[in-house]
Amino acid sequence: MIKTERSFEGVYLALAIGALLIAPFILTESYTRHLLILALIYAVVASNWDLSLGYGGLFNFAHLAFFSIGVYGYGIMAKSIGISPWLAIPLAGLLSVAAAMIVAVPILRLGGIYIILVTFAFSQLVLQIVVSQSDITGGNMGMVGLPPLKLPGYNFVRDGKLGYYFGAVILLLSSTFFLRWLVNSPTGLSIVALRDNADYAVSRGISLAKQRVITLTASALFTGIAGGYYGAYIRVASPDAFGMGLLSLLLSILLVGGTSTIYGPILAAFLLTFISEAMVDLGPWRHMIVAVMIVAVLIFYPGGIWQAATGFNEFLKRRLGGRVARKTSAQST
Amino acid sequence: MALLKIENLSKNFGALKAVSGVSFEVRKGQIFGIAGPNGSGKSTLFNIITGVPFSATSGAVWFNGQSISGIAAQKICHLGLARTYQRETAFDSLTAYQNIALGAVFGPGEREATGAATLEERVCRAAELVELDRARLARKASELSIFERKQLMLASALVMEPKAMLLDEPASSLTKPEIAETIRIIRNINARGIAIVLIEHVLPVLLSLSQRLLVLNHGEMLRLGAPDDVVRDEQVIAAYLGKRGARDAEAA
């Protein structure tokens, strides 16, 4: 009973996994596959951001830096040091966790606007380090020719990037199971409790500082791994990974999807990646149309598209429930 | 030996002395009442004892033989000192069950929770003791009534297995039957050996429960003693009860 009510969650999850398994055989074009892989990676990054920003209520603007640290960590470890890509990707996750611990210290007890300032300053600091240490990171040019993922006798880019696609699916599934497990655990509830009422949470024995470290490090783990995977896929680590373009895309995925849901941002990652791509010919108009769409969603569904989806779910439940009720009452008469 | 010992405790907000030189002792299993006019520093006293959201300007607090002045607020709670708030407070986006479960999981800290009871058993037992309907546990805390939210706040404190509970106006804004139920609930909690410090404006509650009574005025101790003596005190009548209040107190 400690879990929040999860009606039909298993059913929808099975349907979603089924769709992910079939999708690449329907969408065979290389560029569409590329978009799918990007959407899967963005889904991981955005849903983990949801942990700190949505569940935790922490305006953590270092999240993108956790991702970029994963990308560069992969580049340095797999290319410059020569560690196996398969090992470098999880290590990239741990590197981001370490970064999250560092950023957590100054904001242990801070609130609202101060968290934005400190985390934003942290990402700028990481960016400056990356740009200035050009011997290691390639500076403004970035790093190119990062090692790709290979299994003995199979390169992941073959068969229209099929390997990368399924790798990204596995990444998203592991991340999602991790997040759903976490938010339904006592630790996850305590993170929400601190957001709802920090003083009350502390007077129920919850440590603000400890849970904040847990929130940030947990949200950094799969974000860093996703960064490593992105590096292995794109095979480039560039300062663009810190840029406003990616930041605003991820933020809109999170807001349009609906915060504190995990599933909302995942759904929105696919939606926004494809919508934004479909309008690529429109030039600057694209950004404006996307912006208007975001505002519209937030006005009509402040809880994001996930709120709309759960509304539909409730409707289904009422219909099904109503039918069962009618049946039983018909039998009893 | 005193379970809770307050020594010369003070809290200033700038020039305002919200609490000033307050000292008293609460024994194990005792019910200790606190009264006083609005703004006399009662809630502030609870705040500085528990360290949430601020600690005292000066003075000392001892709990169970240990100084708790200035230690982290969640640690004070782990030692077995639980409180409720004057306003019905809850984690509104969580269910009632989850609200209580959080107290069960985090409240005892490193202390061992008693017995081999499962989390669900502990939550349900706490709900039962505060007479909160089991069917309401699956509801969001924000959907509960005022009385239910007060019960929920009590349950989430109780489930931490505290040695003492600080209750800030548990009977405020309740109906007569609910007040009677609250008195019964507090008696049942106390019957488990839990000491209670009770702030209350509803005099019948205060007088029917308290073994000792402290009246605060402008943050200072006006009178401390047996409830019967305190309500007859001229200063207390003048500063707090008024003539009518004193007659009501006699009746209660």
Ligand SMILES: Nc1ncnc2c1ncn2[C@@H]1O[C@H](COP(=O)(O)OP(=O)(O)OP(=O)(O)O)[C@@H](O)[C@H]1O
């Ligand atoms: N955080 C704060 N900052 C400044 N002043 C405060 C703060 N908290 C309380 N006060 C002031 O301290 C005094 C005591 O307030 P407190 O809430 O302790 O009174 P109270 O006895 O609980 O009153 P009531 O019966 O109305 O609940 C009041 O004058 C109040 O305005």
Ligand SMILES: [Mg+2]
């Ligand atoms: Mg008060």
